[in-house]
Amino acid sequence: MEYNFGEIEKRWQQYWVDHQTYKVTEDTSKPKFYVLDMFPYPSGAGLHVGHPLGYIASDIYSRYKRLQGFNVLHPMGFDAYGLPAEQYAIQTGQHPAITTKNNIARYREQLDKIGFSYDWNREVQTCDPDYYKWTQWAFIKMFHSYYCNQAQQARPIEELIEVFSKQGTAGLDLAQTEPMHFTADEWNVKSEKEQQEILMNYRIAYLGDTMVNWCPALGTVLANDEVSEGISIRGGYPVEQKKMRQWCLRVSAYAERLLNGLDNVDWTESLKETQRNWIGRSVGAEMTFNTPNGVSFDIFTTRADTIFGVTFMVLAPESELVEQLTTDEQRTEVETYIQKTKKRTERERIADKSVSGVFSGSYATHPFTGEPLPIWISDYVLAGYGTGAIMAVPGHDSRDYAFARHFNLPIIPLIEGCDISEESFDAKEGIMMNSDFLNGMSVEEAIPAAIDEVEKRKLGFRKVNFRLRDAIFSRQRYWGEPFPIYYKDGMPYTLPESELPLELPEVDKYLPTESGEPPLGRAKNWFYTPLSCGKRQEEKRYPLELSTMPGFAGSSAYYLRYMDPRNNDALVSTEVNEYWRNVDLYIGGTEHATGHLIYSRFWNKFLFDLGFSCEQEPFKKLVNQGMIQGRSNFVYRIKETNTFVSVNLKDQYDVTPIHVDVNIVHNDILDIEAFRNWNPEYKTAEFILEEGKYICGWAVEKMSKSMYNVVNPDVIVENYGADTLRLYEMFLGPLELSKPWDTNGIDGVHRFLRKLWNLFHANGQFSVSDENPTKEELKSLHKLIKKVTFDIENFSFNTSVSAFMICVNELSQLKCNKKAILGDLLICLAPFAPHVTEELWHKLGNEETICDAKFPELIEEYLKEDVFSYAISFNGKSRFVLEFAADASNEEIEKTALEHPNSQKWLDGKTPKKVIIVPKKIVNVVI
């Protein structure tokens, strides 16, 4: 009987569906384990072999945990809102919902073929109103919350309103957009609109006028993580800085907690470091500088110790201070400069490292020396970081140095012995000089001493600054969650929670309106009419928000929704949340390090503060799978002919390499017939072969259609079976490593599965022996159990596939087809190759499915050796190997080893100084 993978896999997938094998419920009698994949965005191109890599790993881990008796939650869904579907809709007019639905169906079909153990009953799709109801709900909660820095917690805004009416802002420490101070009396006399405007300064979801990344080509604003080097990540269009009123999430309020929380999660150091960089905490001081004409402004510095080296001040061109500090004589020059910087795109600004700037005409007074400091304006100071103004210390900051050199400003050295003739001395080391009370201190001592003095003289205070910005949360696009917001008197109000979801309306076109409003401006009746006594008050029509939410909105709390996906009364019920808690293992790509993984942690912490999530961190352990690159194949066409020459002969001709579809190449050998049919142009192609074959060249490139190197998992499943695909993807190398997909070598893994099959299928019959296994067979099996347990726990799937191969090879040699050993072998293997194993398991007469079975106990007894091989080494160089009984004493081993004729040769009459015996391994003789 052949190993008929196609038939087996089809049968078992049907069995799983019929028996709801992987349906999971909250079973409190079992410990829970939550394994999650980053859900995919269903693109039109379908899955390629790179996508399932992480899914296979998580599926293995899920199955392994299930076999260990855990109740495993292993769900899957789709991140269905996003730009590509909308761009496609703009081009074709097809509704993105349809495109998305089709793409999801295709993804689902492909995923099913690979044989994952997902509980599809729990599937979520972010564009489903039943799902985004809870995205909108969370937004409403954020709108109605503020962040208290003292309690380090989000709180309902009603509390704040109460406090304002009693004490104003006195004694409060709140996360805010702008510093504000008012008394209770001042608050109480304000109109509702004025109060609403003030509250906007504190809401966690707020409307704010901020510099945003505006992408004209996409017609929308983008978050910082959606832009790289001035180019949009989606589409690669230029992005410019623009001040706009946008919905924002006060992520920055959580900066400290997001940073500290990293210490309590089991993520890779590099990923944590990426997040730490992104959060960018720096400790320093905020200091006030005054000008003779009464204007004062604040700057942030991490180097308060260099205060005596300040020779000028610099403002960001966008800073509001520019207006106040520019003198009449300088006004024209300043305005010209600002116009010039405004015109430049972010990309141009980054690319151009040349020094530019303009003098404002004003001077600030040095707070210690009283010296006048010229105030300059330059785009090397960023408006968005710190206060948008700096004190320039050209001696010890390379950017200030370049600026000072360019404009001939004085440079003062502050560190004894430093050479600043060519460049600044930026290192935080050395002994201070030219610095009054700091002289003689090391930099390390001088930084806190300087800040102490600043605080003493009331010139400023200690301050922690973060690079992390608030997330810009509106997109001027169609295909996203509508905001549950309507406007009354120009102020935003939330819809009542009971009226959620606010469904995405139909529009005639997916483009901005003629007046430049977002596509939702095209929707008919996009108004909110309040409900009163169950009746819509048609006379009141309030316009609804026209922006939609960004892609990360729907993916921020999906892991919570999987716990309780059909609950219509809560995102997740408290009871269910307390059972599943958070994700034990999360697998996905590093590309989400500064996007989804920050937003999701923020979102969860917010829900935690309000008591909707019972854990501070959403993802306990996180593993990043590597990318699978493409392995392109080439044929070499001799120039101006239709003749192709095999790779090793190509140097003899003048050739053009041409990408050839990897699906018509096997082990780098071209299927000539298929090639002739591939493209009419090649119908009459001639070939110069080597040893009767056309061998293709190859290169590692990104997997993409244009390189003809996309390998579709369906094709592999068709030819080799899902089990081979799963095993091979794991066997390719460590999970975290990026590697090219190379179909060469898949036969080795496929052969292994056939070998396993053949162990129990001799002469076309399933045959299994009832005899007791021998010690040798048990030893082989338990070596495997030990290795597989260790490897899966350590996510070293490639080595455990190797372990299986070794075990099956050994059992083949022993011709072992014992029932007693087969059961355990199959359960060990189940995480990897469920179809083959379930099939064999079934044939054993076991009615249980693999998923009800238990992972076998390791019995160390079977691993015990009778004899051990010792390497006998002299001064660390091993020379020969001797065997000793397992119970041999050290004295015995030493004596025998030294008396061996080979030892005599190496000792050459000398007496050993020392003999070191490493148990079961080595006898090292030190001469």
Add this chain to the structure above:
RNA sequence: GCGGUCGUGGCGUAAUUGGUAGCCGCGCUAGACUUAGGAUCUAGUGCCGAGAGGCGUGGGGGUUCGAGUCCCUUCGACCGCACCA
């Protein structure tokens, strides 16, 4: 510039965590079988050497009886952040 990860056969990789370097697979070589195949099986395969043996984990140095593993130094690759004050 700052931070992180890593360098092992022709290739993908492994090494029980400081103890016989190269497991497993691909590829390659030879042989067997055969209805000649992109099939299967057996043996071999780090390098040099006929052999004994020598040399080998990017380079150099160190600690140790013993280093792929630890320390210093240097070269190289990849990733993240970056006019962030």
